[in-house]
Amino acid sequence: MTEQRTIMFAGSPLNRLSWLRTSHSFLNSILASPKSRWLLFKSGNPLTTKSEGKSILAYLSTKDVGPFIGQAPHFGQGKELGLLASEEQITATEGVRHRGSPIVFLGLHENTSSGSGALPSSEFVDAEKAVAKLEGVPYFAMDVADLEMEEPAIEAALKESEPAKAGTTLTWLDARSVMTNANLFDGSIFAEGRSMVDWNTRNRFCPGCGSRQHSLWGGWKLGCSTLMPWADKAGRxxxxxxxxLHNFTHPRSDPVVIMLAVDETGEKILMGQNNRFKGQFYSALAGFIEPGETFEDAVKREMWEEAGVKAWDVQYHSGQPWPFPASLMCGFYARADSTQPVRIDLDNELADARWFTREEIMSVLNHATGSYLDLAKLAEASSQLNKDASEPPFRVPPTTAIAGVLIKDWAEGKVQFPPFSLNSTGPKGNL
Structure with a gap:
């Protein structure tokens, strides 16, 4: 395999300070820091601004988001408005937020040039003094669609933010467009923030008993309202x-295998055209891991179900967080026999699947509009070309998606697959 590199949405630079999430004194203190920055979402779409003609994430201060986060305390909320929960270590109230829209503490981007690191929890007896010692920028996220605010009120509050007053235009951007503009730093913060606010939004009711749930641990855990110290438990x-321990109370990532089959010569790969995508768009095959499977099992099953191809020698390449809403894309290569027929009539997920040569792939990668996912970007790029310029024979994903990385790394020879011979029972020789 090739040397692994960071892909869009991966490689988070934040120290998540997970050991401090249970401390509402820490969470309240770091939220109040003037250094803190907020990434806002509206139904999963991030707040952005323009820079050099590109949409980039907008980061607001705690003061800017004041109308959205409600009255203090923001974490460790007690039964009555404005009061803290008991200082006793009660699991049901650790960093609890049962009033207002969920807030997620994403982590701290530390100032590593000073040589200092995050302080241990033992030094947070006095949270305000401890937070003052932290060097770096804390990041938070929330989704304003969860608020009991009308659209005009939300927009009016944003106009009162410091960036808006300084003349910066703030707009909500379609979430999938982020990957076409973001750098790796913003992409990783976006991925963490979007997945977490989505998880908090989707899980409003307890899977155990159906009661309302509330946020704990700075947005990283959910608790049943019946477990609160002041809950009425009579007759329940x-x-x-x-x-x-229950995995439905903690955030989850759904593992997905995404894979390319390489043929016996090492010079062809198998790609498919999904029924959901119009036009000549081909990509790696993919599918969710099912219970009782390993990654290798899932690669082989999905190859067979989608294309009727028997695969073996499964090799891991790299992974990519995929915040739509919370998948972990695990990229693999596998070997397969291109002399056998390809079938798409098993699960009928693909409109087409076929083998492509290295030359075919390189011709598309070298085409000005050969690799795009964003249709708006594709239209923009196409309009800038000479009207007489030819269209590529097909298109593939860009390298901001792991499928594009798998395709490009193989096409450019960054991963090597030696040829092997076949006999009546399958591959022969070393793989």
């Missing part, structure tokens, strides 16, 4: 989420 059975 105890919620099963109150004992043991």
């Amino acid at each position: 059975k105890p919620c099963p989420s109150g004992k043991g």
Whole structure:
């Protein structure tokens, strides 16, 4: 395999300070820091601004988002408005936010040039003094669509923010367009923020008993309202989420395998055209891992179900967080026999699947509009070309998506696959 490199949405630079998420004194203190910056979403679409003609993420201060985050305390909220929960270590109230829209503490971008690192939890007895010692920028995220605010009120509040007053135009951008403009730093913060606010939004009710849930641990855990110290439990059975560990109370990432089959010569790859995409767009095959499977099992199953191809020698390449809403794309190569027929009639997910030569792939990668996912960007790029310029025979994903990385790395020879011979029972020789 090739040396792994950071792909869009991966490589987060933040120290997530996970050991401090249970401390509402820490969370409240770092939220109040003038250094803190906020990434806002509206139904999963991020707030952005323009820079050199490109849409980039807009980061607001805690003062700017004041109308959205409500009255203090923001974490460790007690039964009554404006009061903190008990300072006792009660699991149900650790960094609790049961009033207002969920807020997610993403982490701290540390100033590593000073040589200092994040302070341990033992030094946060006095949270305000400890936070003052932290060098760097804390990041938070929230989704304003969850607020009990009308659209005009949201827009009016944004116009009162410091960037807007300084003449900066703030707009909501389609989430999938971020990957065409963002740098790796912004892409990773966006991925973490979008997945987390989406998880908080989607899980409003307890899977154990159906009661309302609330946010804990700075947005990283959900708790059943029946477990709160002041909840009325008369006549109710105890919620099963109150004992043991339950994966529905913690954020999850859904693993997906995405893979290219390389033929016996090492000079062809198998790609498919999904029924959901119009036009000549081909990509790697992909699918969710099912219970009772390894990554290798899933690669082989998906290859067979989608294209009728028997695969072996599965090799990992790299991974990519995919915040739509919360997948982990795990990229693989596998070997397969291109002399066998390709079938798309098993699960009928693909409109077409076929083998492509290295020359065919390189001709597309070298074409001005050969690799695009964003249709608006594709139209923009196409309009800038000479009207007589030819269209590529097909298109592939860009390298901001792991499928594009897998395709490009193979085409450019960054990963090597030696040829092997076949016999009646399958591959022969070393793989």
